[in-house]
Amino acid sequence: MRYDFKYADLLNDEVFKLVFGQESSKDVMIEFLNQVIPDRHIVDLDFMDKEMRSLEPGRKNSVYDMFCKTDDGSRIVVEVQRRKQPAYVERSIYYSTFQIRNQVDAGSAEYAFWPVYVISILDFNIEENAGNPEVKTVYRLYEESTHTLLTDRLTFIYIELDKFTKGIDELDGNVLEGMYFCLRNMSRLSECPEKLNHGVFQKMFHISELRNMDEQTRSKVIEKMTTERDLRNQMAYARKIAIEEGLAEGRAKGIEEGLAEGLAKGIAEGRAETIRQLLESGMSLDVIAGALHLSPEEVEVFKDK
Secondary structure (H helix, E strand, O other): OOOOOOEOOOOOHHHHHHHHOOHHHHHHHHHHHHHHOOOOOOOOEEEOOOEEOOOOOOOOOEEOOEEEEEOOOOEEEEEEEOOOOOOHHHHHHHHHHHHHHHHOOOOOOOOOOOOEEEEEEEOOOOHHHOOOOOOEEEEEEEOOOOOOEEEEEEEEEEEEHHHOOOOHHHOOOOHHHHHHHHHHHHHHOOOOOHHHOOHHHHHHHHHHEHHHOOHHHHHHHHHHHHHHHHHHHHHHHHHHHHHHOOOOHHHHHHHHHHHHHHHHHOOHHHHHHHHHHHHHOOOOHHHHHHHHOOOHHHHHHHHHO
């Protein structure tokens, strides 16, 4: 199979699990977690069942991208999200409840539980962090007036990769920044940069190299990467057209995000909503059709929905 990439995209679910979620590459995950959670020195960890079931019928279950238990008893949930989602922060809080609940014995009067961390690696920015330039933000339970920490048993960490803008020449040996760089840029690289050609990064690049994957995994990863590239090209084109049509940058970005949501879902309702937003912005049928690679007649059909 021919392909245009040398290295796979680390934000691809399959690839992230290959690099960070295997027993054979456990040291990569341990290094990453020690960088992200510097107040705990993790020596070892166990990968756990990623599906958590609700106690009540009809309630949402939870399926994590990764869930592990460390040698000191801490529970760590890791989620990777590429597309902006409504109420994402609430979703991450919901994830934490499963880990608290599962540690408390129903027949015990004790409510103590091991520390729970929910780490979200996001390819978008959350509204709750608007105006904050930091790539990594940490949330815990504090008293409102004195800012006294109530407990260190519950921590939410959000890594907003869109805020990391350093190029390879700007890296100075900081391992966490090197991780950010790889998460953002791995699939764009043709070789392992000299500044990252050591330690844990060698293993990350080796596992991410497409030729080192089995044929089934490689085909699956390439298909997802190609779809993602096409989607991004469509989004960028739609945003460019929106700006040329005289829309403000903020409105154009909103249209781009609407496209991402509608196209990524790949369902009529999503496209219909995207087309509705574009029509309301004043964009013409022909321009919308070009941006979404549809015929004007198809746009009319979606518009009617």
